[in-house]
Amino acid sequence: MAYCNTPLHLNEIMSNNLQLNLVHLYPEEMNIYGDMGNIIALKQRALWRNIEVNYQVVDKKTSQVDLEKINGDLYFMGGGQDNDMFLVFADLINYKKKFIETEISKNKLFLLICGAFQLFGKFFLDAEGRSIAGLEILPLETKAPGNKLTDRCLGNLASNLSPEVLQEISASYPGQVQETLVGFENHSGQTFFTDNSILPLGKVLVGKGNNNEQLIEGAKFKNVFASYSHGSLLPKNPHLADYLISLALKNKYPEFSKLEKLDDEIEWTAHEKFLKRISSK
Amino acid sequence: MRLKYLPAFWFTKITILLLKLLGRSQGTALPGLLMEQLAPDSLNDFTDQLKYTILITGTNGKTTTQSILSNIFKASKLNYIANKSGSNMIRGILSTFINQSNWLGKIKPKYGIFEIEEATLPKIVTAMNPKQIIVTNLFRDQLDAYGEIDRTEKFIREALEKAPQAVAILNADDPRVALLTRGFSNQTLYFSLNAPEKKFFKYEGLSLEKLEIVPSEATELKINPNLSTSFKFLAENYTLKLPGIHNVYNVLAAVLAARLLKIKTAEIHEAVLETLPAFGRGEILKLNNTALQILLIKNPAGLNLTLELLTHTKNSNLIMILNDNIADGRDVSWIWDAELEILNKIQPAEIIVSGKRAWDMLLRIKYVFSEFTKKSENLWQVGDTNIKIIPEQSDLILFLNSENQAKHYFVLPTYTAMLEFRKLITGKAIVA
Numbered sequence: 030m031a032y033c034n035t036p037l038h039l040n041e042i043m044s045n046n047l048q049l050n051l052v053h054l055y056p057e058e059m060n061i062y063g064d065m066g067n068i069i070a071l072k073q074r075a076l077w078r079n080i081e082v083n084y085q086v087v088d089k090k091t092s093q094v095d096l097e098k099i100n101g102d103l104y105f106m107g108g109g110q111d112n113d114m115f116l117v118f119a120d121l122i123n124y125k126k127k128f129i130e131t132e133i134s135k136n137k138l139f140l141l142i143c144g145a146f147q148l149f150g151k152f153f154l155d156a157e158g159r160s161i162a163g164l165e166i167l168p169l170e171t172k173a174p175g176n177k178l179t180d181r182c183l184g185n186l187a188s189n190l191s192p193e194v195l196q197e198i199s200a201s202y203p204g205q206v207q208e209t210l211v212g213f214e215n216h217s218g219q220t221f222f223t224d225n226s227i228l229p230l231g232k233v234l235v236g237k238g239n240n241n242e243q244l245i246e247g248a249k250f251k252n253v254f255a256s257y258s259h260g261s262l263l264p265k266n267p268h269l270a271d272y273l274i275s276l277a278l279k280n281k282y283p284e285f286s287k288l289e290k291l292d293d294e295i296e297w298t299a300h301e302k303f304l305k306r307i308s309s310k
Numbered sequence: 311m312r313l314k315y316l317p318a319f320w321f322t323k324i325t326i327l328l329l330k331l332l333g334r335s336q337g338t339a340l341p342g343l344l345m346e347q348l349a350p351d352s353l354n355d356f357t358d359q360l361k362y363t364i365l366i367t368g369t370n371g372k373t374t375t376q377s378i379l380s381n382i383f384k385a386s387k388l389n390y391i392a393n394k395s396g397s398n399m400i401r402g403i404l405s406t407f408i409n410q411s412n413w414l415g416k417i418k419p420k421y422g423i424f425e426i427e428e429a430t431l432p433k434i435v436t437a438m439n440p441k442q443i444i445v446t447n448l449f450r451d452q453l454d455a456y457g458e459i460d461r462t463e464k465f466i467r468e469a470l471e472k473a474p475q476a477v478a479i480l481n482a483d484d485p486r487v488a489l490l491t492r493g494f495s496n497q498t499l500y501f502s503l504n505a506p507e508k509k510f511f512k513y514e515g516l517s518l519e520k521l522e523i524v525p526s527e528a529t530e531l532k533i534n535p536n537l538s539t540s541f542k543f544l545a546e547n548y549t550l551k552l553p554g555i556h557n558v559y560n561v562l563a564a565v566l567a568a569r570l571l572k573i574k575t576a577e578i579h580e581a582v583l584e585t586l587p588a589f590g591r592g593e594i595l596k597l598n599n600t601a602l603q604i605l606l607i608k609n610p611a612g613l614n615l616t617l618e619l620l621t622h623t624k625n626s627n628l629i630m631i632l633n634d635n636i637a638d639g640r641d642v643s644w645i646w647d648a649e650l651e652i653l654n655k656i657q658p659a660e661i662i663v664s665g666k667r668a669w670d671m672l673l674r675i676k677y678v679f680s681e682f683t684k685k686s687e688n689l690w691q692v693g694d695t696n697i698k699i700i701p702e703q704s705d706l707i708l709f710l711n712s713e714n715q716a717k718h719y720f721v722l723p724t725y726t727a728m729l730e731f732r733k734l735i736t737g738k739a740i741v742a
Contacts, residue, residue: 066646066677073677184640213641261646264673292684295676299669306634306666 047080047278047285052101054125054145055088055109058117062215064107064142066261070270071103078289080278089120096128101137102277104129108143108216108259114153118161121148126164133166138277139253142262146248146255147171147218156180156217167250168227171218185307186214186258188231188238188246201275202268203290209234210246210266211303212258220257222248230256235307252276265303267296311355311415318348319415322408338394341408342401353400353437355415356407360391363422363438364567365431365476367466368446368487369459371560372398372425374552375446377588378564379423381581386573390421398427400434429461432468435476442570443470443496444479444563448486450514463490470494479566481559482525483508485515499570500525501562505541507531507555510618512611528562531555533622537592537603537720546575548582553592553605554619590728595735597707599716602629602735607722610648617652620720626658627719630675631665631703631727638724642667645674653678653695661697662709665727668701703727707734 051071068084075082087099109117121129133139139149147153150169153161163171174180188210190198199206210231219240222229229239230247238246238257247256254273256262263270271288278285311319322344329335345352357363364379366372373395383390393406403424411417426434435443445466450459463486470478474495481487482500491498502525528543537553543562550561561582568578587593590606607613607630620626634642653661653675663672676682679692690697700706710719723731 060647062641063643063646066643066674069646069677076680213643215641259641259643261643264646264677265670294684295669295673295682299673302669303667 047078047282048083049075049080049274049277049281050083050085050100050102051075052085052087052099052104054104054106055117055121056086056107057088058113059107059109059144061108061110061143062213062259063261064259067105067107067140067142067263067270070261070263070267071105071274074267074270074291075274077291080274087125089117091125093124096125099128101132102281103138103140103273104132105140106142106145106148108145110144114144114148115161118148122162122164129164130166133251133253136252136280138273138280139255140263140273141253141255142259143214143216143257146257147216147220149253149255150220151223153218167248167253167255168223169220169248170223171220173217174219175217181215181217182219182237182241182257183215184213184236185303186212186236186238186246186260187234187304187307188236189234190231191229193228194230194249198268198272201287202271203288204268204293206268207297207300209300209304210256210258210262210269211300211307212256212260212262212265214238214257215259216257226250230254252280265296265300267291267293311352311411315349315352315355316415318345319352319408320413321348323413326408337409338397338405339401340405342397342404342406345404345408346401351437353404353407353434356404356411356417357422357438359417359420360422361420362571363424363440364442364444365435365438365440366423366425366444366446366563367428367431367469368444368481369428369449369462371446371556371563374557374588374591375444375560375563376423376425378561378582378585379567381585382564382568382573382578383421383423385577385581385584386568388421388573389419390423391417391419392423393425395425398425399430403434428465432465432472435469435473440473440476442479442567443473443476444567445481445487445490446559446563447481447484447511447513449512459486466490467494470496477570479563479570481563482523483511483559484513486513488523489515499566501559501566502527503531503555503558503562504529505531505555507533507618510555510615526562526566528558531558533619535623536718537619537622544569544575546579548579550582550585551592552585552587553603554615556615590723590732595732597710597735598713600710600713601716601718602710602721602731603718604721604723604728604731606728607724610644613645613648613650613722614652616722617649617656620658621652621655623656623658623720626656627660627662627717628656628658629662629664629706629719629721629723630671631706631721631723631731632663632667632671633665633724633727633730634667635726637726642670645671650674650678657693658695661695662706663697663699664701664703664706665724666701668699672697672699703730703734706731 149167150163154172156173156175227250229245233244326341478491478496478498482502504527528541530542532540539550595602683691688699
């Protein structure tokens with residue numbers, strides 16, 4: 030494989046002065062099924078390239094004054110259990126909505142997993158028929174058909190990246206790109222887009238994805254990326270991780286061109302073995 | 311046994327006998343189920359025959375506490391009856407009695423040591439008439455979204471109120487547990503661990519500073535390189551072969567219970583020392599000259615505790631085996647919630663990664679370190695640590711078989727990985 034045998038420390042010799050402000054939204058409440066792995070992956074992949082990472086947390090304890098000081102390049106929010114989501118909800122809508130809208134208008138990067146994906150939409154209609162307003166940032170709505178285990182989308186998830194996304198990823202990932210995304214989904218909500226300004230990340234190969242009907246997974250809206258994949262998503266999908274880092278850096282440093290190549294043998298082998306294991310079942 | 315219940319009892323006995331002859335039942339649940347249906351309050355007929363009953367409840371450590379206490383009773387030659395783990399609800403307890411009684415429903419032991427599922431406790435506490443109730447701890451389940459732990463706490467409180475004659479033996483380090491007898495008349499004894507390692511337990515609840523509880527404290531805690539633990543409790547020095555501080559708590563509870571019964575300290579001491587780790591919880595298997603100490607991993611919290619424990623070793627050899635069968639959990643995301651970063655403190659000499667999701671585990675380990683250098687096919691190096699991947703367990707055993715030096719491995723498998731590993735090892739060599 031072409032990406033083997035590049036000792037990581039060689040990359041570190043080339044010093045640069047790049048900085049990445051990584052902001053984690055509600056890490057305590059919204060962290061389930063290994064969502065923390067996405068932060069670990071983003072941090073390490075930046076550090077291995079000698080990019081300085083400033084990790085910050087925004088949550089219920091963040092005051093308006095502190096919030097104004099936050100200048101993230103890449104924002105991450107994970108999934109939560111329905112109960113935890115409701116706790117986060119009020120705070121997010123009442124105190125953070127404007128801030129997030131402004132950041133998105135500045136093309137800041139967002140990665141949203143599962144529950145966060147749903148919260149950024151118009152509303153979430155739960156199994157008891159209660160409707161909870163969302164941030165109304167993404168043109169999508171989510172409905173939960175029921176509380177039974179059989180109503181859940183639960184299991185391994187693999188999708189083929191949509192051609193547009195694949196093209197952009199190929200241009201920014203410094204290595205040979207896989208066309209697939211892999212992960213694990215566990216959600217009761219069924220998510221549907223409400224207009225064409227939002228695009229799916231990929232077409233589902235194995236699993237359910239956004240809903241039971243359309244065989245699509247995830248979303249891309251401006252620089253907001255969303256997915257139902259836990260797993261964790263980014264460690265086994267280094268092309269997506271690098272794409273996000275690269276977009277965030279381009280947004281911050283207009284002269285930035287491309288990330289250094291890393292040895293991703295283990296990442297891709299884990300990715301391929303996973304695909305093989307789930308398609309043989 | 312009351313006369314009116316004898317026909318139902320005989321019917322149950324005969325049914326079980328027939329099923330056992332046919333190899334259809336092990337008699338762990340069915341006898342209790344039948345008796346529960348046919349003679350609903352027959353539990354009294356058995357419990358009335360016991361003169362001293364100890365009940366053990368709590369979210370973790372019931373089985374181990376019961377097993378340590380059983381060993382103490384054995385050492386003290388007290389004839390006792392005890393239920394098996396997993397048979398800790400009404401039908402399981404009834405089954406235990408039915409299996410150990412004669413055709414008139416008579417049982418020989420005068421002592422009972424029962425682990426009881428928390429929600430079952432208030433339902434049977436009156437019939438069981440315990441002299442002691444031990445509460446190990448009340449940990450929140452990782453995915454406790456519905457306040458399950460609050461309900462559990464209420465069940466235990468309800469039981470303690472219904473049994474004022476029972477001495478409560480409580481974990482003073484767990485605020486939820488320490489407060490259980492507040493407002494009730496139960497005599498209460500507390501155990502506590504006076505050691506910094508306490509911080510690894512996610513106890514929750516109010517601070518205890520104002521409660522004026524005086525617990526019996528374990529002090530001078532020391533984790534030895536073979537993962538056994540030494541400590542001092544009630545002026546006695548103990549060594550426990552079961553790995554993990556959580557097991558020290560189980561010993562403290564058992565020792566307090568035994569001391570209350572005036573069992574001789576020498577007998578208690580001997581029994582604790584001779585308590586061996588259960589299946590997958592630190593048991594040591596042997597393969598030629600190699601010792602393989604198995605530490606089952608199930609979830610992030612458990613893996614974190616195991617890794618913390620391994621920081622007490624030097625130049626250790628680790629084997630991590632990750633499977634994703636149903637019993638392990640299909641989703642391996644949890645390895646990203648675990649703090650594998652503790653490996654930086656352990657600095658093992660060698661890590662071998664295996665199992666159906668070996669590459670996922672290797673990937674997780676890679677992201678712990680600031681560099682991860684490839685040495686050759688399937689071999690990497692970080693500092694002085696060699697990291698190897700051998701996905702197939704059969705190949706792993708071949709590799710271990712080919713090792714010439716006497717080595718001690720700490721094996722960290724998920725559940726089905728452990729079953730497979732044990733089978734491969736014990737199929738080839740003698741169990742230590």
